[in-house]
Amino acid sequence: MDFGVPFASYLQEYRYKYLALFHALRAAILAGTIPHGAKLPSTREMSDLYQLSRGSVNQVYDMLLAEGYVTAAIGSGTYVTYELQEPQGTDPESSQHIALSAWGRRATQGMPLPRENWPESLKQPYISLEMGKMVVDAFPTDAWNHVLYQEIRQLESTRMDTEHPDTLGHVPLREAIALHLRRMRGIQADAKQVVIFNGSMHAIALLTQLLIDPGDRVIVENPGYMGMKRAIEAAGGIVKPNAVDEHGILVQDWEEKLVFVTPSRQFPTGAVLSLERRQQLLAWAARRNGVIIEDDYDSEIRYGGRPIEPLKSLDLEGRVVYVGTFSKTMYAGLRIGYAVLPMCLVEPMRRAKEIYEPSPISMIEQRALAAFIQNGHYERHLRRMRRIYSRKYAFFYRMMQEHVGHLFNVLPCDAGMHVYASWKGTAKDYEAFRCSAAAHGVGWTDDRRYLYLPSTQNAACFGFAHLQEEELLQGILRMKTAWEDRHIYNT
Numbered sequence: 246m247d248f249g250v251p252f253a254s255y256l257q258e259y260r261y262k263y264l265a266l267f268h269a270l271r272a273a274i275l276a277g278t279i280p281h282g283a284k285l286p287s288t289r290e291m292s293d294l295y296q297l298s299r300g301s302v303n304q305v306y307d308m309l310l311a312e313g314y315v316t317a318a319i320g321s322g323t324y325v326t327y328e329l330q331e332p333q334g335t336d337p338e339s340s341q342h343i344a345l346s347a348w349g350r351r352a353t354q355g356m357p358l359p360r361e362n363w364p365e366s367l368k369q370p371y372i373s374l375e376m377g378k379m380v381v382d383a384f385p386t387d388a389w390n391h392v393l394y395q396e397i398r399q400l401e402s403t404r405m406d407t408e409h410p411d412t413l414g415h416v417p418l419r420e421a422i423a424l425h426l427r428r429m430r431g432i433q434a435d436a437k438q439v440v441i442f443n444g445s446m447h448a449i450a451l452l453t454q455l456l457i458d459p460g461d462r463v464i465v466e467n468p469g470y471m472g473m474k475r476a477i478e479a480a481g482g483i484v485k486p487n488a489v490d491e492h493g494i495l496v497q498d499w500e501e502k503l504v505f506v507t508p509s510r511q512f513p514t515g516a517v518l519s520l521e522r523r524q525q526l527l528a529w530a531a532r533r534n535g536v537i538i539e540d541d542y543d544s545e546i547r548y549g550g551r552p553i554e555p556l557k558s559l560d561l562e563g564r565v566v567y568v569g570t571f572s573k574t575m576y577a578g579l580r581i582g583y584a585v586l587p588m589c590l591v592e593p594m595r596r597a598k599e600i601y602e603p604s605p606i607s608m609i610e611q612r613a614l615a616a617f618i619q620n621g622h623y624e625r626h627l628r629r630m631r632r633i634y635s636r637k638y639a640f641f642y643r644m645m646q647e648h649v650g651h652l653f654n655v656l657p658c659d660a661g662m663h664v665y666a667s668w669k670g671t672a673k674d675y676e677a678f679r680c681s682a683a684a685h686g687v688g689w690t691d692d693r694r695y696l697y698l699p700s701t702q703n704a705a706c707f708g709f710a711h712l713q714e715e716e717l718l719q720g721i722l723r724m725k726t727a728w729e730d731r732h733i734y735n736t
Contacts, residue, residue: 255268261393263305267309270309374687380630392622396609413595415441417619419437425618425624426569438591441581443582453477455590457482459482468696490516492522493511494518495522496525502536505540506537509660510542510658513690515660527560546630553659579614637712641717642657644721648721652728653705654668663706664707684730687724691706692705
């Protein structure tokens with residue numbers, strides 16, 4: 246008895262079985278596969294069927310009950326209450342004519358570039374060197390599952406409705422992050438300044454809404470993270486791109502009041518902002534009464550060189566907002582980010598967050614992450630990941646120099662999960678090479694995805710963290726062969 250629920254497909258999307266089961270059952274109810282009035286299996290039957298604990302099944306049923314999809318009758322069972330509505334004959338396209346607000350129109354303009362459509366019918370497995378992917382087989386699953394299940398059991402044994410969670414996030418997690426930042430990053434943050442978000446992009450979007458008025462110009466790095474552009478423009482701001490070089494953003498005496506930077510590891514080039522420019526940036530903020538939003542997206546994965554302190558560690562006047570994330574260091578599906586705010590922004594952020602989420606989300610994951618950090622698992626995990634990425638980076642850099650060094654100038658780096666490489670040839674040759682490489686079953690992330698202004702210089706971003714050394718070498722050798730065959734595509 247499985248009601249036709251495709252549980253296996255949901256396991257691929259959701260990391261934990263209880264979440265997969267919840268979404269599988271919910272989707273089946275919404276689709277009418279499990280019809281109105283149907284009785285769900287008992288928790289014992291369901292736990293046997295899907296290999297979950299009865300406590301986890303109880304949690305799934307409680308989630309369905311809380312959202313109104315089922316009802317529980319004491320001594321009788323759990324029944325589906327959602328009733329699929331019959332179409333009323335309305336035009337399904339009519340929703341396209343609903344007028345959007347000014348904010349809605351801004352938010353839907355300037356959509357991000359689509360991902361590359363690489364060939365699917367290849368004789369050999371495709372090797373993706375696109376950035377943004379991370380190693381998954383080295384994650385301490387047992388330790389994470391232990392703290393996660395511990396929090397689930399604790400919630401099962403207490404009344405959940407007696408809690409009054411802070412909209413700024415689980416307090417023990419905020420305390421754990423503040424301690425970690427003091428010990429490992431040199432940021433003298435108080436837990437009261439730490440705010441938990443649903444990923445770093447959530448933090449960036451809310452910060453732009455708090456700090457930008459329509460028509461305000463905002464300084465961003467070029468090339469840079471396009472998520473900042475979308476957030477700024479949705480808030481009505483105007484993006485003002487500023488050039489970067491091998492030492493980071495070129496600091497000027499801007500008249501604007503807000504700047505977004507990635508000083509510890511510039512995105513996507515990997516350049517580290519020099520101490521001189523850090524001091525210039527802080528001096529600008531003090532002189533202009535400006536605010537600096539520092540996005541520290543992956544510099545914790547540092548495997549060489551001297552430790553780089555965040556810009557926030559030098560901030561003595563409360564001008565820097567430090568944004569971090571666990572999606573790069575833990576796993577991509579853990580949508581927990583955070584920001585360290587100047588005290589004057591904490592209460593405004595509380596009010597802003599209460600509009601979107603009066604109570605914080607992912608409380609079980611927040612509790613588990615707090616325990617994971619407090620028990621020392623997180624720092625041990627970081628040390629292991631640094632060793633793994635260090636070996637992969639050294640191998641990848643060496644093989645790139647040996648086999649395609651005549652094509653790319655690969656920028657050395659000491660941290661992160663991707664390398665930036667500038668193209669040595671012409672734009673025409675680069676396009677022919679990209680097409681040839683795709684035909685040979687290898688691809689990467691084009692730098693143009695992150696450019697605010699046109700450039701005559703082609704560049705590529707190569708992700709190496711998620712692949713084994715044999716796959717990295719195979720990808721590089723395919724690029725070498727693709728270059729030799731480029732004449733087929735050079736028209």
